[in-house]
Amino acid sequence: MKTEITNKTYCIITNYGNKLYITEEQYNNISKNFGEMEHIEIAGQGIVNKKYIVMIAKASEIKKDDRERKGEWKCQYGHWHKRGEKCGHAEGAKYI
């Protein structure tokens, strides 16, 4: 899978499981006004009713959570391994 460089570093998760990626600026705007908002408008993506939002978190945390749910695990060398894959880093194996 290709890793895309994006400035959308935050993610809104709805209780339908949708994930909407937003920029830090959008996140700051939302978090500042969250109390008074009923709907959140996400530029270029749509409008979400606040009551359907489960959480808003850093995208990196959500990706980590997704990987762990798929059974992937991160070794002490900072590399993600697939479920059941053995870490060969201690023996000097090179993963990219």
Ligand SMILES: [Zn+2]
């Ligand atoms: Zn490893």
